[in-house]
Amino acid sequence: MAPASGKTQGYADGRPAATKRFSLIDEGIVLPYGNCPGECDQYGARDVWVFAYQGQFYMHYDAAGAVGWLTALATSRDLVHWTKHGTVLTLGAPGSRDSASASYGTTFFDGRTWHMFYLGTPHATSAPDRIPAFPYLTLKAHASSPTGPWIKDPDVTPFGPEPGTYYSATASPGQIIPNKGEYLQFFSASTDKPIKRTLSLARTSNLGGTWKIDAQPILPPEEQVENSSLYFERTNKTWFLFTNHIGIDQDGEYTDAIWAYWTKDLQHWNTADKAIVLDGKNST
Known part of the structure; x- marks a missing residue:
């Protein structure tokens, strides 16, 4: 799909804008919040991670419930009609790295074991919102099935924020791509005060170990992008990376669009090769 040209309005603080747009039609809401077992998403359902296995689609999403934001599961045969199954992770013990949230669970199947990398944090805003707050950490769990049960691996620290770096406040999970004998994880990174968001690569040869x-x-x-998923188009050998873009207006920052970047080299991306996928102009 080729992007159509068309200028977009710039941002007040001068952050880069996308000047191209994909022509598409938004199908609308496929997973409304509410009606989750145990009222696990009574306040919201967002930040999805969708994967396929043996003819079925699985969706992990951030379920905002009474105890906080947790990874929940929904399944589908057609990507349009989904059945909710409730949360698949629980909060950690008080003082632990995921005591305030255990959410955004991305997965990878190595042929024997299912690996989940999820966002943990000991901090969140007050009830009832309980929005996860910095630092955003990447934690791990594993299972023998895509439906779980998921067993946390508290002794494993895949990677985390480091002071003085571009990932000083956030180092949260993303999609994993096997590449030339190693695994690449496209994770979300950010600083704090000011918050500058981006995507980066972590590498490992051991899914149960640490990442570089x-x-x-x-x-x-x-x-100013965060959270991503990738798609490889075999017909033109091009990778497409879809990500949330954070805009800004007189009321402050908010997620204003989904952008796509494209490249033929998985490890090198050009900021000029991007386009708006969804925003307020075509979202229903």
């Missing part, structure tokens, strides 16, 4: 983070992100932090 690249010295530089794949996109400049000024792009």
Whole structure:
């Protein structure tokens, strides 16, 4: 799909804008919040991670419930009609790394074991919102089935924020791609005060061990993007990366669009090669 040209309005603080747009039609809401077992998403359902296995689709999403934001599961045969199954993770013990949230669970199946990398944090805003707050940590769980039960691996620290880096406040999970004998994880990174968001690569040869983070992100932090999924188009050998873009107006920052970047080299991305996928102009 080729992007159509068309200028977009710039941002008040000068952050980069996308000047191209994909032509598409939004199908609308497929997973409304509410009606989750145990009222697990009574306040919201967002930040999805969808994967396929043996003819079925699985969706992990952030379920905002009475105790906090937790990874919940929904399944589908057609990507449109979904059945909710409730939360698959629980909060950690008081004082633990995931005591305030255990959410955004991305997965990878190595042929024997299912690996989940999820966002943990000991901090959240007050009830009832309980929005996860910095630091955002990448934690791990495993299972023998895509439906779980998921067993946390508290002794494993895949990677985390480091002071003085572009990931000083956030190092949260993303999609994993096997590549040339190693695994690449496209994780979300950010600083704090000011918050500059970007995407970067972590690398490992052992899904149950630690990951090495690249010295530089794949996109400049000024792009202000977070959370991503990738798709490889075999017909033209091009990778497409879909990500949330954070905009700003007189009321402050908010997620204003989904952008897509594209490249033929998985490890090198150009900020000029991007387009708006969804925003307020075409979202229903």
